[in-house]
Amino acid sequence: MKWKGRQRSSNVEDRRGKGSGKAIAGVGGGLGLIIVLIITFLGGNPEDLIGNLGVTDQSNSIPYEETEQEKELAEFVSVVLADTETVWTEIFQENGLQYIEPTLVLYTNSVNSACGTAGASVGPFYCPGDHKLYIDLSFYQELQEKFHAPGDFAMAYVISHEVGHHVQTLLGTTEEVMPLRQKLSEEEFNKYLVRFELQADYFSGVWAKHAQGMDLLEAGDLDEALTAASAVGDDTLQKQAMGYVVPESFTHGTSKQRKSWFYKGYENGTIEGGDTFNTTSP
Numbered sequence: 200m201k202w203k204g205r206q207r208s209s210n211v212e213d214r215r216g217k218g219s220g221k222a223i224a225g226v227g228g229g230l231g232l233i234i235v236l237i238i239t240f241l242g243g244n245p246e247d248l249i250g251n252l253g254v255t256d257q258s259n260s261i262p263y264e265e266t267e268q269e270k271e272l273a274e275f276v277s278v279v280l281a282d283t284e285t286v287w288t289e290i291f292q293e294n295g296l297q298y299i300e301p302t303l304v305l306y307t308n309s310v311n312s313a314c315g316t317a318g319a320s321v322g323p324f325y326c327p328g329d330h331k332l333y334i335d336l337s338f339y340q341e342l343q344e345k346f347h348a349p350g351d352f353a354m355a356y357v358i359s360h361e362v363g364h365h366v367q368t369l370l371g372t373t374e375e376v377m378p379l380r381q382k383l384s385e386e387e388f389n390k391y392l393v394r395f396e397l398q399a400d401y402f403s404g405v406w407a408k409h410a411q412g413m414d415l416l417e418a419g420d421l422d423e424a425l426t427a428a429s430a431v432g433d434d435t436l437q438k439q440a441m442g443y444v445v446p447e448s449f450t451h452g453t454s455k456q457r458k459s460w461f462y463k464g465y466e467n468g469t470i471e472g473g474d475t476f477n478t479t480s481p
Protein backbone atom coordinates (compact mmCIF):
# COMPACT_ATOMS: atom_id res chain seq x y z
CA MET A 200 0.00 0.00 0.00
CA LYS A 201 1.20 3.51 -0.75
CA TRP A 202 1.20 5.07 2.67
CA LYS A 203 4.54 6.69 3.43
CA GLY A 204 4.42 10.39 4.05
CA ARG A 205 0.63 10.51 3.84
CA GLN A 206 -1.88 12.06 6.20
CA ARG A 207 -2.20 10.33 9.57
CA SER A 208 -5.30 10.15 11.71
CA SER A 209 -5.48 12.31 14.80
CA ASN A 210 -7.70 9.69 16.46
CA VAL A 211 -4.90 7.46 17.70
CA GLU A 212 -4.45 6.97 21.42
CA ASP A 213 -1.03 5.59 22.29
CA ARG A 214 -1.22 3.57 25.50
CA ARG A 215 1.77 1.39 24.77
CA GLY A 216 3.87 0.48 27.76
CA LYS A 217 1.20 1.58 30.18
CA GLY A 218 -0.45 -1.69 31.11
CA SER A 219 -4.09 -1.87 31.99
CA GLY A 220 -3.78 -0.16 35.33
CA LYS A 221 -5.96 -2.49 37.27
CA ALA A 222 -7.39 -5.85 36.52
CA ILE A 223 -11.07 -6.51 36.86
CA ALA A 224 -11.73 -8.18 40.17
CA GLY A 225 -14.10 -11.08 40.42
CA VAL A 226 -15.31 -12.88 37.36
CA GLY A 227 -18.90 -12.87 38.45
CA GLY A 228 -22.20 -11.15 37.82
CA GLY A 229 -21.32 -8.22 35.62
CA LEU A 230 -19.28 -10.25 33.21
CA GLY A 231 -22.26 -11.19 31.05
CA LEU A 232 -22.55 -7.67 29.77
CA ILE A 233 -18.86 -7.45 29.03
CA ILE A 234 -18.90 -10.64 26.99
CA VAL A 235 -21.81 -9.33 24.98
CA LEU A 236 -20.08 -6.13 24.09
CA ILE A 237 -16.55 -7.09 23.19
CA ILE A 238 -16.06 -7.97 19.54
CA THR A 239 -12.84 -9.81 18.91
CA PHE A 240 -11.05 -10.28 15.64
CA LEU A 241 -10.40 -13.92 16.29
CA GLY A 242 -12.92 -16.25 17.89
CA GLY A 243 -12.08 -18.00 21.09
CA ASN A 244 -13.85 -18.24 24.38
CA PRO A 245 -14.58 -14.75 25.71
CA GLU A 246 -13.98 -16.01 29.24
CA ASP A 247 -10.35 -16.57 28.30
CA LEU A 248 -10.14 -13.03 27.10
CA ILE A 249 -11.35 -10.98 29.97
CA GLY A 250 -10.83 -11.19 33.65
CA ASN A 251 -8.13 -11.02 36.20
CA LEU A 252 -4.92 -10.58 34.30
CA GLY A 253 -2.92 -9.70 37.37
CA VAL A 254 -1.46 -6.69 35.66
CA THR A 255 0.32 -4.19 37.75
CA ASP A 256 0.12 -0.52 37.12
CA GLN A 257 3.21 0.76 35.39
CA SER A 258 4.29 4.32 35.59
CA ASN A 259 2.61 6.49 33.03
CA SER A 260 5.49 8.92 32.98
CA ILE A 261 7.88 6.69 31.08
CA PRO A 262 7.31 7.03 27.35
CA TYR A 263 7.15 3.77 25.47
CA GLU A 264 10.39 3.05 23.65
CA GLU A 265 9.42 1.80 20.26
CA THR A 266 11.66 -0.01 17.83
CA GLU A 267 12.06 1.30 14.28
CA GLN A 268 9.68 -1.37 13.06
CA GLU A 269 7.07 -0.52 15.69
CA LYS A 270 7.37 3.14 14.82
CA GLU A 271 6.76 2.40 11.18
CA LEU A 272 3.82 0.13 12.00
CA ALA A 273 2.23 2.74 14.23
CA GLU A 274 2.52 5.25 11.41
CA PHE A 275 1.08 2.79 8.96
CA VAL A 276 -2.04 1.95 11.00
CA SER A 277 -2.56 5.65 11.61
CA VAL A 278 -2.56 6.34 7.86
CA VAL A 279 -4.95 3.43 7.26
CA LEU A 280 -7.26 4.78 9.95
CA ALA A 281 -7.21 8.20 8.26
CA ASP A 282 -8.13 6.52 4.97
CA THR A 283 -11.06 4.74 6.60
CA GLU A 284 -12.23 8.11 7.97
CA THR A 285 -12.14 9.65 4.48
CA VAL A 286 -13.95 6.75 2.87
CA TRP A 287 -16.65 6.18 5.48
CA THR A 288 -17.38 9.88 5.91
CA GLU A 289 -18.05 10.04 2.20
CA ILE A 290 -20.16 6.87 2.08
CA PHE A 291 -22.21 7.96 5.09
CA GLN A 292 -22.77 11.37 3.51
CA GLU A 293 -24.00 9.75 0.32
CA ASN A 294 -26.53 7.87 2.45
CA GLY A 295 -27.63 10.99 4.32
CA LEU A 296 -25.83 9.90 7.48
CA GLN A 297 -23.09 11.35 9.60
CA TYR A 298 -19.97 9.33 10.26
CA ILE A 299 -18.53 9.57 13.75
CA GLU A 300 -14.82 8.74 13.71
CA PRO A 301 -13.65 5.97 16.04
CA THR A 302 -10.45 6.03 18.07
CA LEU A 303 -7.64 3.54 17.61
CA VAL A 304 -5.93 2.55 20.84
CA LEU A 305 -2.42 1.12 20.58
CA TYR A 306 -1.48 -0.96 23.57
CA THR A 307 0.99 -3.54 24.78
CA ASN A 308 0.19 -6.55 26.97
CA SER A 309 -3.22 -5.56 28.29
CA VAL A 310 -5.68 -2.73 28.13
CA ASN A 311 -8.81 -1.36 29.79
CA SER A 312 -11.81 -0.66 27.60
CA ALA A 313 -15.45 0.13 28.25
CA CYS A 314 -15.95 -3.56 27.42
CA GLY A 315 -13.57 -4.78 30.10
CA THR A 316 -9.88 -5.56 30.41
CA ALA A 317 -8.26 -7.53 27.65
CA GLY A 318 -4.85 -9.08 27.08
CA ALA A 319 -2.96 -9.01 23.80
CA SER A 320 -3.78 -12.69 23.34
CA VAL A 321 -7.31 -11.55 22.53
CA GLY A 322 -6.03 -10.11 19.28
CA PRO A 323 -7.42 -6.89 17.85
CA PHE A 324 -10.89 -5.98 19.04
CA TYR A 325 -13.56 -3.32 18.87
CA CYS A 326 -15.61 -2.07 21.79
CA PRO A 327 -18.98 -0.57 20.80
CA GLY A 328 -19.30 0.94 24.27
CA ASP A 329 -16.53 3.47 23.70
CA HIS A 330 -16.27 3.47 19.88
CA LYS A 331 -12.65 2.36 20.09
CA LEU A 332 -10.53 -0.16 18.21
CA TYR A 333 -7.82 -1.82 20.27
CA ILE A 334 -4.71 -3.30 18.78
CA ASP A 335 -1.40 -4.57 20.03
CA LEU A 336 0.93 -4.03 17.08
CA SER A 337 2.65 -7.33 17.75
CA PHE A 338 -0.34 -8.79 15.92
CA TYR A 339 1.42 -7.84 12.70
CA GLN A 340 4.12 -10.35 13.56
CA GLU A 341 1.47 -12.92 14.37
CA LEU A 342 -0.19 -12.39 11.01
CA GLN A 343 3.07 -13.26 9.31
CA GLU A 344 4.29 -16.06 11.49
CA LYS A 345 1.21 -17.73 12.92
CA PHE A 346 -1.33 -17.03 10.20
CA HIS A 347 1.06 -16.94 7.24
CA ALA A 348 -0.59 -13.76 6.04
CA PRO A 349 2.27 -11.32 5.49
CA GLY A 350 2.18 -7.85 4.01
CA ASP A 351 1.03 -4.40 4.98
CA PHE A 352 -2.35 -4.84 3.37
CA ALA A 353 -3.06 -7.88 5.57
CA MET A 354 -2.76 -5.48 8.50
CA ALA A 355 -4.88 -2.92 6.66
CA TYR A 356 -7.56 -5.60 6.34
CA VAL A 357 -7.48 -6.16 10.09
CA ILE A 358 -7.87 -2.44 10.84
CA SER A 359 -10.62 -1.95 8.28
CA HIS A 360 -12.45 -5.04 9.56
CA GLU A 361 -12.51 -3.52 13.05
CA VAL A 362 -13.65 -0.22 11.54
CA GLY A 363 -16.37 -2.34 9.89
CA HIS A 364 -17.63 -3.20 13.38
CA HIS A 365 -17.71 0.49 14.15
CA VAL A 366 -19.78 1.09 11.02
CA GLN A 367 -22.15 -1.66 12.17
CA THR A 368 -22.46 0.09 15.50
CA LEU A 369 -23.27 3.44 13.88
CA LEU A 370 -25.82 1.75 11.60
CA GLY A 371 -27.53 0.10 14.58
CA THR A 372 -26.72 -3.47 13.58
CA THR A 373 -24.61 -4.20 16.67
CA GLU A 374 -27.49 -3.17 18.89
CA GLU A 375 -29.84 -5.49 17.02
CA VAL A 376 -27.59 -8.52 17.01
CA MET A 377 -25.87 -8.55 20.41
CA PRO A 378 -28.98 -8.81 22.62
CA LEU A 379 -29.86 -12.04 20.79
CA ARG A 380 -27.17 -13.69 22.88
CA GLN A 381 -29.54 -13.62 25.84
CA LYS A 382 -32.46 -14.99 23.85
CA LEU A 383 -30.94 -17.75 21.78
CA SER A 384 -28.99 -20.90 22.42
CA GLU A 385 -25.26 -20.53 21.92
CA GLU A 386 -25.45 -22.51 18.71
CA GLU A 387 -28.25 -20.33 17.30
CA PHE A 388 -26.54 -17.12 18.36
CA ASN A 389 -23.28 -18.22 16.75
CA LYS A 390 -25.07 -18.26 13.40
CA TYR A 391 -25.90 -14.57 13.85
CA LEU A 392 -22.37 -13.83 14.99
CA VAL A 393 -20.99 -15.38 11.81
CA ARG A 394 -23.26 -13.16 9.66
CA PHE A 395 -22.23 -10.17 11.77
CA GLU A 396 -18.53 -10.88 11.29
CA LEU A 397 -18.95 -11.51 7.58
CA GLN A 398 -20.55 -8.10 7.29
CA ALA A 399 -17.46 -6.54 8.89
CA ASP A 400 -15.41 -8.35 6.25
CA TYR A 401 -17.72 -6.98 3.58
CA PHE A 402 -17.26 -3.44 4.91
CA SER A 403 -13.52 -4.02 4.95
CA GLY A 404 -13.77 -4.86 1.26
CA VAL A 405 -15.84 -1.73 0.65
CA TRP A 406 -13.02 0.31 2.12
CA ALA A 407 -10.41 -1.52 0.03
CA LYS A 408 -12.38 -0.70 -3.11
CA HIS A 409 -12.29 3.00 -2.29
CA ALA A 410 -8.61 2.82 -1.37
CA GLN A 411 -8.04 1.36 -4.80
CA GLY A 412 -10.10 4.20 -6.29
CA MET A 413 -7.73 6.64 -4.56
CA ASP A 414 -4.83 4.80 -6.21
CA LEU A 415 -3.40 3.63 -2.89
CA LEU A 416 -3.09 -0.05 -3.66
CA GLU A 417 0.05 -1.70 -4.94
CA ALA A 418 0.41 -4.97 -6.79
CA GLY A 419 -0.31 -7.86 -4.47
CA ASP A 420 -2.24 -5.84 -1.89
CA LEU A 421 -5.61 -7.34 -2.66
CA ASP A 422 -4.15 -10.83 -2.43
CA GLU A 423 -2.61 -9.98 0.94
CA ALA A 424 -6.05 -9.05 2.29
CA LEU A 425 -7.70 -12.12 0.81
CA THR A 426 -4.99 -14.37 2.22
CA ALA A 427 -5.48 -12.80 5.66
CA ALA A 428 -9.29 -13.13 5.48
CA SER A 429 -8.88 -16.75 4.57
CA ALA A 430 -6.25 -17.39 7.26
CA VAL A 431 -8.57 -16.31 10.07
CA GLY A 432 -11.52 -18.43 8.98
CA ASP A 433 -12.97 -20.53 11.79
CA ASP A 434 -12.45 -23.81 9.98
CA THR A 435 -8.80 -23.05 9.29
CA LEU A 436 -8.16 -21.86 12.86
CA GLN A 437 -9.89 -24.89 14.38
CA LYS A 438 -8.05 -27.31 12.13
CA GLN A 439 -4.76 -25.77 13.21
CA ALA A 440 -5.63 -25.71 16.89
CA MET A 441 -7.50 -28.98 17.32
CA GLY A 442 -7.07 -30.93 14.12
CA TYR A 443 -10.80 -30.99 13.53
CA VAL A 444 -13.69 -28.63 12.89
CA VAL A 445 -16.87 -27.93 14.90
CA PRO A 446 -19.14 -25.86 12.62
CA GLU A 447 -21.69 -25.17 15.41
CA SER A 448 -19.03 -23.26 17.28
CA PHE A 449 -18.06 -21.00 14.39
CA THR A 450 -18.32 -17.32 15.26
CA HIS A 451 -16.58 -15.60 12.31
CA GLY A 452 -17.27 -17.79 9.27
CA THR A 453 -15.20 -20.18 7.20
CA SER A 454 -12.13 -19.13 5.24
CA LYS A 455 -14.15 -19.33 2.05
CA GLN A 456 -16.97 -17.17 3.44
CA ARG A 457 -14.65 -14.51 4.84
CA LYS A 458 -12.72 -14.26 1.62
CA SER A 459 -15.82 -14.12 -0.52
CA TRP A 460 -17.64 -11.46 1.56
CA PHE A 461 -14.52 -9.30 1.61
CA TYR A 462 -14.35 -9.64 -2.14
CA LYS A 463 -18.04 -8.84 -2.55
CA GLY A 464 -17.50 -5.62 -0.64
CA TYR A 465 -14.52 -4.89 -2.83
CA GLU A 466 -16.57 -5.42 -5.96
CA ASN A 467 -19.54 -3.34 -4.81
CA GLY A 468 -17.88 -0.56 -2.82
CA THR A 469 -21.21 0.32 -1.22
CA ILE A 470 -23.14 -0.41 1.98
CA GLU A 471 -25.82 -1.77 -0.30
CA GLY A 472 -25.16 -5.41 -1.07
CA GLY A 473 -23.74 -6.02 2.38
CA ASP A 474 -26.76 -7.56 4.03
CA THR A 475 -25.08 -10.76 5.10
CA PHE A 476 -28.07 -11.64 7.27
CA ASN A 477 -30.76 -11.81 4.58
CA THR A 478 -29.04 -13.38 1.66
CA THR A 479 -28.97 -16.60 -0.25
CA SER A 480 -25.17 -16.38 -0.47
CA PRO A 481 -23.22 -18.59 1.91
Ligand SMILES: [Zn+2]
Pocket residue numbers: 238239240360361364396399
Ligand atom coordinates in the same frame (compact mmCIF):
# COMPACT_ATOMS: atom_id res chain seq x y z
ZN1 LIG B 1 -14.74 -9.02 13.83
